Amino acid sequence: MSSFLLKTAKNITKNLTSIRKYSSLNASTIEYLSSIVGSSNCSVSEAIRTHHSKDESLHEEAHPDIVVFPEKTEQISKILQFCNKNKIPAIPYGAGSGFEGGINAIKGGVSIDTSKYMNNILEVNVEDFDCWVDSGVTRKQLNNYLKDTGLWFPIDPGADACIGGMCSTSASGTNAVRFGTMRENVLNLECVLADGTVINTAGLKARSRKNVAGYNLTNLMIGSEGTLSVITKVALKLFPQPETILSAVAPFPDVASAVQSTVEIMQSGLAIARIEFLDEKSIQANNIYNKMSLDETPTLFLEFHGSKGTVDQQAETAMEICKENQCKEFNWATDPEERIKLWHARHNSWFAFKSIHPNRKAISTDVCVPISKLPEILVQTKKDIEELNLKTVIVGHVGDGNFHTFISLDPTDKEEMNRYHAYSEKLVRHAIKVEGTCTGEHGIGLGKMKYMEEQFGKSPIETMRIIKRALDPNNILNPGKIF
Amino acid sequence: MSSFLLKTAKNITKNLTSIRKYSSLNASTIEYLSSIVGSSNCSVSEAIRTHHSKDESLHEEAHPDIVVFPEKTEQISKILQFCNKNKIPAIPYGAGSGFEGGINAIKGGVSIDTSKYMNNILEVNVEDFDCWVDSGVTRKQLNNYLKDTGLWFPIDPGADACIGGMCSTSASGTNAVRFGTMRENVLNLECVLADGTVINTAGLKARSRKNVAGYNLTNLMIGSEGTLSVITKVALKLFPQPETILSAVAPFPDVASAVQSTVEIMQSGLAIARIEFLDEKSIQANNIYNKMSLDETPTLFLEFHGSKGTVDQQAETAMEICKENQCKEFNWATDPEERIKLWHARHNSWFAFKSIHPNRKAISTDVCVPISKLPEILVQTKKDIEELNLKTVIVGHVGDGNFHTFISLDPTDKEEMNRYHAYSEKLVRHAIKVEGTCTGEHGIGLGKMKYMEEQFGKSPIETMRIIKRALDPNNILNPGKIF
Numbered sequence: 001m002s003s004f005l006l007k008t009a010k011n012i013t014k015n016l017t018s019i020r021k022y023s024s025l026n027a028s029t030i031e032y033l034s035s036i037v038g039s040s041n042c043s044v045s046e047a048i049r050t051h052h053s054k055d056e057s058l059h060e061e062a063h064p065d066i067v068v069f070p071e072k073t074e075q076i077s078k079i080l081q082f083c084n085k086n087k088i089p090a091i092p093y094g095a096g097s098g099f100e101g102g103i104n105a106i107k108g109g110v111s112i113d114t115s116k117y118m119n120n121i122l123e124v125n126v127e128d129f130d131c132w133v134d135s136g137v138t139r140k141q142l143n144n145y146l147k148d149t150g151l152w153f154p155i156d157p158g159a160d161a162c163i164g165g166m167c168s169t170s171a172s173g174t175n176a177v178r179f180g181t182m183r184e185n186v187l188n189l190e191c192v193l194a195d196g197t198v199i200n201t202a203g204l205k206a207r208s209r210k211n212v213a214g215y216n217l218t219n220l221m222i223g224s225e226g227t228l229s230v231i232t233k234v235a236l237k238l239f240p241q242p243e244t245i246l247s248a249v250a251p252f253p254d255v256a257s258a259v260q261s262t263v264e265i266m267q268s269g270l271a272i273a274r275i276e277f278l279d280e281k282s283i284q285a286n287n288i289y290n291k292m293s294l295d296e297t298p299t300l301f302l303e304f305h306g307s308k309g310t311v312d313q314q315a316e317t318a319m320e321i322c323k324e325n326q327c328k329e330f331n332w333a334t335d336p337e338e339r340i341k342l343w344h345a346r347h348n349s350w351f352a353f354k355s356i357h358p359n360r361k362a363i364s365t366d367v368c369v370p371i372s373k374l375p376e377i378l379v380q381t382k383k384d385i386e387e388l389n390l391k392t393v394i395v396g397h398v399g400d401g402n403f404h405t406f407i408s409l410d411p412t413d414k415e416e417m418n419r420y421h422a423y424s425e426k427l428v429r430h431a432i433k434v435e436g437t438c439t440g441e442h443g444i445g446l447g448k449m450k451y452m453e454e455q456f457g458k459s460p461i462e463t464m465r466i467i468k469r470a471l472d473p474n475n476i477l478n479p480g481k482i483f
Numbered sequence: 484m485s486s487f488l489l490k491t492a493k494n495i496t497k498n499l500t501s502i503r504k505y506s507s508l509n510a511s512t513i514e515y516l517s518s519i520v521g522s523s524n525c526s527v528s529e530a531i532r533t534h535h536s537k538d539e540s541l542h543e544e545a546h547p548d549i550v551v552f553p554e555k556t557e558q559i560s561k562i563l564q565f566c567n568k569n570k571i572p573a574i575p576y577g578a579g580s581g582f583e584g585g586i587n588a589i590k591g592g593v594s595i596d597t598s599k600y601m602n603n604i605l606e607v608n609v610e611d612f613d614c615w616v617d618s619g620v621t622r623k624q625l626n627n628y629l630k631d632t633g634l635w636f637p638i639d640p641g642a643d644a645c646i647g648g649m650c651s652t653s654a655s656g657t658n659a660v661r662f663g664t665m666r667e668n669v670l671n672l673e674c675v676l677a678d679g680t681v682i683n684t685a686g687l688k689a690r691s692r693k694n695v696a697g698y699n700l701t702n703l704m705i706g707s708e709g710t711l712s713v714i715t716k717v718a719l720k721l722f723p724q725p726e727t728i729l730s731a732v733a734p735f736p737d738v739a740s741a742v743q744s745t746v747e748i749m750q751s752g753l754a755i756a757r758i759e760f761l762d763e764k765s766i767q768a769n770n771i772y773n774k775m776s777l778d779e780t781p782t783l784f785l786e787f788h789g790s791k792g793t794v795d796q797q798a799e800t801a802m803e804i805c806k807e808n809q810c811k812e813f814n815w816a817t818d819p820e821e822r823i824k825l826w827h828a829r830h831n832s833w834f835a836f837k838s839i840h841p842n843r844k845a846i847s848t849d850v851c852v853p854i855s856k857l858p859e860i861l862v863q864t865k866k867d868i869e870e871l872n873l874k875t876v877i878v879g880h881v882g883d884g885n886f887h888t889f890i891s892l893d894p895t896d897k898e899e900m901n902r903y904h905a906y907s908e909k910l911v912r913h914a915i916k917v918e919g920t921c922t923g924e925h926g927i928g929l930g931k932m933k934y935m936e937e938q939f940g941k942s943p944i945e946t947m948r949i950i951k952r953a954l955d956p957n958n959i960l961n962p963g964k965i966f
Binding site: 128129130169170172180181183184193197198199200201202203204205206207208209210211212213214215216217219220222223224228240243266268269271307309310313368369370371372397401402431435436437438439440441442443444448451452455456457459460461462463464466467468469470471482 | 608610611612613652653655659663664666667676680681682683684685686687688689690691692693694695696697698699700702703705706707711722723726746749750751752754790792793796851852853854855880883884885914915918919920921922923924925926927931934935938939940942943944945946947949950951952953954965
């Protein structure tokens with residue numbers, strides 16, 4: 001393309017983006033969609049479209065033309081049939097708590113918000129440790145509901161995400177080191193394909209623990225970020241609530257010793273439930289935001305689950321390892337309130353960070369590496385942050401080799417943005433080089449597309465594209481994401 | 484199709500099957516394939532083709548036209564390019580230990596045997612608890628190699644299967660209740676697509692514990708039974724060898740009480756490592772075959788892993804549950820030799836069963852149900868076996884709700900075969916009805932194709948077909964399986 005044409009194309013795109021502040025769908029389209037979900041469950045108002053135009057990330061707002069709030073799967077099927085026929089983009093929307101622009105409607109279209117009505121816990125099979133939920137149910141809602149059953153759903157990305165959204169990025173978080181990610185904890189999905197076909201990925205009502213009948217469509221949909229289907233119902237594994245929970249805070253003199261302790265704890269084979277790293281700046285932000293008074297130094301938050309005896313034994317071993325690595329003191333949090341406060345603080349790290357940098361934007365990185373590579377990459381990252389003078393904290397699910405850095409930015413400060421881009425690219429390249437990944441749990445969305453080829457080479461991406469084209473030939477499902 | 488045409492078609496098929504005793508590939512094809520792998524690694528001899536014509540199942544022998552023994556991925560890539568261009572079927576072959584006719588070459592073609600050369604353990608990252616192996620490595624070979632590293636690979640389907648074959652059916656077995664199946668334990672795959680393209684499913688060398696970049700091609704290939712790719716290399720999770728292992732044998736007066744104990748043990752949330760059921764007839768066969776003297780009554784074999792304290796505590800709880808359910812006595816096997824003998828017997832159940840029914844064929848069922856449904860289906864199965872007067876034993880990975888019945892048959896006895904078919908269909912239908920699956924770990928292969936629609940309905944199968952057609956448009960990879 002000539003540079004003139006390229007410029008013109010860019011201008012058109014820019015204009016389209018601003019035009020999209022107003023719905024560009026014609027009246028009959030809007031009317032048809034309202035006829036499916038009811039006019040009160042269909043909105044073209046700017047406020048509602050703005051709410052559905054972006055997630056927690058820095059990616060530019062991208063408004064859908066219309067937001068619909070369906071009540072049931074059949075309505076989503078009708079919506080997709082219509083979108084497919086008319087080549088209108090359709091973007092599944094849950095809680096909007098993503099970090100990579102996954103729900104931003106960069107090609108406009110219909111945002112399908114399941115959170116308003118499709119939020120019922122459909123069945124809990126206590127004796128089988130499983131449940132069926134609507135995709136719009138949030139993880140906190142589910143755990144609240146389960147409270148008196150003796151069971152819980154441990155996957156915990158911090159935010160109160162919808163189960164459907166958690167499926168679409170294969171979310172994980174602080175408990176993954178013990179319980180795995182969504183990939184390991186979904187037994188079956190009901191989802192709607194691009195042409196409106198409704199399928200159950202593991203069989204009509206199947207929810208057995210093992211099931212190898214046919215292709216693993218369940219795990220093809222999990223992590224596909226809304227580009228292959230709209231997930232409507234999810235069968236989840238549940239777990240017995242732990243008999244005893246013991247948390248601990250372990251402050252270290254530096255990053256290296258905290259991370260080395262993590263590596264050794266993991267290598268000892270301890271069945272630790274959580275092991276989270278927070279650097280001194282993250283602790284500082286948490287102290288301010290959550291009114292705590294933790295030592296402002298690189299710190300591990302640890303948690304142990306099990307019977308009293310097991311938990312004590314595990315904690316003892318972990319403490320020994322930490323102390324051998326210069327841990328200053330190992331502070332137990334046995335009291336449930338104290339423990340809840342601790343993890344609440346960890347979960348609020350993102351908001352704590354944002355609050356101490358008011359009037360600025362924040363973004364999170366998400367690399368994951370083999371655990372033996374964690375010390376080198378974390379120490380290098382700390383050095384890079386200092387050299388580039390970025391406002392950054394480091395937190396991480398270090399037991400899995402997954403960590404985040406939150407960076408505070410002023411998007412209008414070009415020079416700072418350049419420093420951020422240089423930093424972020426170096427970090428991702430480092431992770432890929434040491435046999436890790438550009439994303440451990442946030443997904444590709446818009447933010448990581450540029451790293452796909454670096455991580456995979458060309459062929460696997462073409463394989464993914466072949467699958468996408470085969471299942472969504474008109475490219476209506478969340479277009480412009482992943483590839 | 485008219486009944487005349489149908490008859491003719493059947494005759495043609497029959498003739499084709501017998502013709503296939505001799506390779507139907509022309510000389511230039513054979514010459515070209517030898518030029519890729521070398522003439523000594525290429526065979527059209529009847530003995531070798533017969534060896535590659537069937538697995539452990541009852542399905543009729545179906546000879547490939549040629550068997551090749553490649554040394555490396557590049558050769559498999561060239562073979563598939565050639566097969567794809569010339570529409571010649573290609574069937575991956577590992578150890579031939581499958582149970583559903585997955586490797587039978589029902590359309591002839593090229594059997595690609597990875598076991599001869601592609602059987603190297605490529606790298607073990609002790610500090611990361613992972614390894615890369617060629618797909619032709621067997622699980623026993625891997626565990627032998629790992630012996631001195633303090634690590635092991637726990638997935639254990641009984642047979643000494645190849646890791647590649649274990650991927651293709653998402654194998655599991657006795658340890659799955661604790662460690663999961665292949666789906667949960669593969670970090671990355673190198674595989675060759677139908678057109679010869681080589682891909683790494685999780686990234687070029689990626690082996691981080693978590694990785695959500697792009698579609699989960701890894702788990703699409705796992706369980707696809709050789710119909711989407713030929714798997715050449717596998718990155719596996721490894722686990723620390725347990726500090727203490729404690730096994731126990733618990734005999735019960737009847738099936739119901741043994742299974743009820745299993746349900747209660749699982750519901751107690753105990754992290755049990757294995758919990759296997761053997762009915763009295765299976766114990767009887769094992770006693771003869773393995774020269775043991777166990778009580779010939781429905782029995783649980785249990786195993787606990789962990790530190791000494793944890794293991795004792797867990798075993799104590801399990802024993803209490805069993806005793807409350809009329810377990811006659813709880814016999815400990817602490818001595819490693821005794822323990823090995825016990826699990827060797829469990830793993831040899833299939834061969835023990837075959838040996839007590841000489842000159843007959845044997846087949847295994849493989850349903851899996853939610854654990855609360857296990858007592859009803861097992862008790863019903865026992866009743867059906869007696870009513871239909873079938874020579875059958877029941878063994879099962881009951882902690883996962885997965886169990887097998889081995890049936891001894893004379894395929895020429897039409898009346899007995901009819902009784903078997905009636906039994907098997909009733910069992911599978913029962914499993915699907917109680918929200919289970921027709922296959923927990925053996926796969927669909929040839930044997931379960933007829934149940935796919937019953938389990939899924941039409942649409943998900945069409946979704947699988949769309950993926951198959953997109954990735955293998957000429958249907959060369961293991962054609963005629965799954966769908």
